[in-house]
Structure formats: structure tokens, C-alpha cells
Amino acid sequence: ELAVALKGDGRVDPVVTVPRDGALAAALRAKSIRTHVMPTSWWVRTPFRGSALPRALVWRSRQALLIALQTRRWVQLLRAERPDVVLTNTATIPMPALASAVAGIPHVWWLREFVTKDHGLRYLIGEPLSQRSIGWLSKAVVVNSKAVWDHFSPPIRSEEMRLIEYGIDGFDATPNRTDLPALRVLLLGRQTPSKGQELALYAASILKGDQIQVHFRLVGPIDAAYRDVLQGLASKLGISDIVEIVDASMRPHDEFAWANVVLMCSQNEAFGRVTLEALKSGRPVIGTRSGGTAELISDGVNGLLFEPGNPHDLASAIRQLASEPGLLARMSENARVGTQDRFTIEGEVGAFVDVIAAVAARQKDGPHVSHP
Numbered sequence: 001e002l003a004v005a006l007k008g009d010g011r012v013d014p015v016v017t018v019p020r021d022g023a024l025a026a027a028l029r030a031k032s033i034r035t036h037v038m039p040t041s042w043w044v045r046t047p048f049r050g051s052a053l054p055r056a057l058v059w060r061s062r063q064a065l066l067i068a069l070q071t072r073r074w075v076q077l078l079r080a081e082r083p084d085v086v087l088t089n090t091a092t093i094p095m096p097a098l099a100s101a102v103a104g105i106p107h108v109w110w111l112r113e114f115v116t117k118d119h120g121l122r123y124l125i126g127e128p129l130s131q132r133s134i135g136w137l138s139k140a141v142v143v144n145s146k147a148v149w150d151h152f153s154p155p156i157r158s159e160e161m162r163l164i165e166y167g168i169d170g171f172d173a174t175p176n177r178t179d180l181p182a183l184r185v186l187l188l189g190r191q192t193p194s195k196g197q198e199l200a201l202y203a204a205s206i207l208k209g210d211q212i213q214v215h216f217r218l219v220g221p222i223d224a225a226y227r228d229v230l231q232g233l234a235s236k237l238g239i240s241d242i243v244e245i246v247d248a249s250m251r252p253h254d255e256f257a258w259a260n261v262v263l264m265c266s267q268n269e270a271f272g273r274v275t276l277e278a279l280k281s282g283r284p285v286i287g288t289r290s291g292g293t294a295e296l297i298s299d300g301v302n303g304l305l306f307e308p309g310n311p312h313d314l315a316s317a318i319r320q321l322a323s324e325p326g327l328l329a330r331m332s333e334n335a336r337v338g339t340q341d342r343f344t345i346e347g348e349v350g351a352f353v354d355v356i357a358a359v360a361a362r363q364k365d366g367p368h369v370s371h372p
Contacts (some may be wrong), residue, residue: 002089003351005167012353015081017096036077041066042092043130044121063124066338067095074099084360091115091130097137106363108355109138114151117268118291119192139359142352145292162355166273167348173282174257176332178325182213182242185318186259186283188252189266189274191222191245196265197230197287203309203318205237210315212322214242219255221248228314256281260328261321267308269293273332277305277337282329286317302335 006012017038027372028035048056074095086100089110100107115121123130135156142162143149166204187200204216234240264287271292278285287293287305297303306313321328
């Protein structure tokens, strides 16, 4: 999305690497964006269970070797392409940054996740040293929320960091119908234990016990095992009649148009793209009072915040909107108006061009030019 927008802007000619030749590569090439397939290993993984020290040592040794070998390929690519700046858009891979240092090309690191808090991953060389390495290997570090900023700084120096908000266009707000017999509650996103679907089901059972008319719709990629877990829990709680569990949708606009209110139940959301899409669609969001979610939701204005992991607090917030159609209507309008001229693609592109241009200019001028 950013690559397409940068190319359309015209001030940056993006060259993109992808880890495999699939749908993303095809979509980029369809937009006439030069794309290279570069197999890429992570320097993070899920923790080993129990006393698995030998396995952990084997993994560290293997990954270190793979990263060294792949960095050589990245150096070759950079020397062939000779870019002005290299931008890495995830904290999970070090090769572009390492290769940039070898090739003498300035590097920008774009951090869009906590890594440890949200995905439960562990670094090959530990989190403190990895975070310091991100700072050492970069001329600038871009983050997508204040929560991510605080997570990485320190060890990364604050003066090296820049906050750039996501830009999203094309989400037209459809009227939010408040005259329906049941409040329509949507939880959209990958369906995994960390995203809070089970918490939403417990809140649904509380509301059904209180005779509050609600209908829950859980939408997003889900594997068969976790679908069974959710369906089993819904059956146990006696709420199968008010809960839908739906696989990934290619039309999120339609899902937001269906909903009256959207949930964000993750305890450690780095930013919350779904939250932003919901707000731009004119749908208030009930989200956790944590992470990047709390930066997007103004409690009582465009949504409501609840204590992480507390189904009763979540149920109370849903009950409030189900019981007060006027409040729901006001929050819907506030959500739409408050994001109308903010979080735009043009704003995101302009901010990235500023960072890229400043880093490139500093490289040409020498090391004594101050940070942007």
C-alpha cells in the first residue's frame, strides 16, 4: 500500500523485496513496481517449551548461519540496485539493515509491532540487544504509535525516532442504523487467542443473561482447531444463536456497514488498523485501554475503553451503546468526522518522503548534519 502510494506521489521510486513469489509480488508488479524475491529468515521465534535448551541452541546456531548467508545476498542486491535509502518495514528481520551497513547505504527501520508483547516472540540475541541493534543500524527509526515508541525507546534514542501515523483512504461511512432490534457487534481480524475472540464470547454470555439484544459477528482468518474452540465455547455458554464465526472477508467495507459497533479486544495492539478502518467507516469502537488502541479511541467520544481481559467491563460498554441509541449515533458521527482529514495516505506519504529525503541528504552532506 505504501509502495503504491509512494510511486503515485512521484518523489520516490520504490523497489520492493518480498520473501516469496506470491500474491503480493503479483500485485506490486501489476502496479509497475520493481519487485525482487529475497528468501528471508527471522531473528525471532516463539519460545521453546520447557527445558529445551539444546533445541534453542541449535535454532540459534542455524538462524545465525542463515542470516549471515542471506545478508550476503542482500549486499549483492543493494550493490546492484544502488538505492539511496533502504527501508525495513518489520522488526522481525535484520538482513536489510546488516547489508545496508556493509554496502554503506543509509537505513531506515519502520517498526509496526511490539514483537514480544503482541506476538509473543523472542529474539535470537535477546530483546534489549536487538532493540539497540535496530538503533545502531538505522539513520532513523519510524514508529506507528506512541505505544511502540515507548516500547523501543530506550534502548533506541528518542531523537532518532519519528512517529508516522498510518494513512487509509477509501472507507466511506454508511449510515449507522440505530433502530435495529439487536445491536450488531463486529470483531474483525485474524482469529487467534491473542486477539480476544474468547473474551468477546464471555461478554456476549453476560449480555444474554441480562436480556440485552445483541448479535456478535467474528470475522477473520481462522484455522479449524481454533474454530472448534470458539464454537465449543459458544455452545457451552449458550450463545450459539447470537454468535456468527466467519472466515476471512475480502470486503471489509461490507462488514463495517453491517455493524453498529466494532470491538478491539487485543491487549497489546501496536496500532490498530481495524480500529482506524472502523472509525473511518463511522462506527464507534469499544477497545482495550492499552497499547495503540487507547491512542485512537477517545473514551466517550468516538468509542469506549474497557480494562484489558475484563469481560464484565466489555459487556458494560456494549450494554451502554445498546441502551442509548442517541449516544451510539453521536459516537458514529464523531468517529467519521474525527478521522476524515486525519490518517490519510497523502499525510503518510508526505511524512515518509520527508524522512527518506532527510536521511539521503545527510548521507551526501556527511555525518555532521543533525537528525530530522
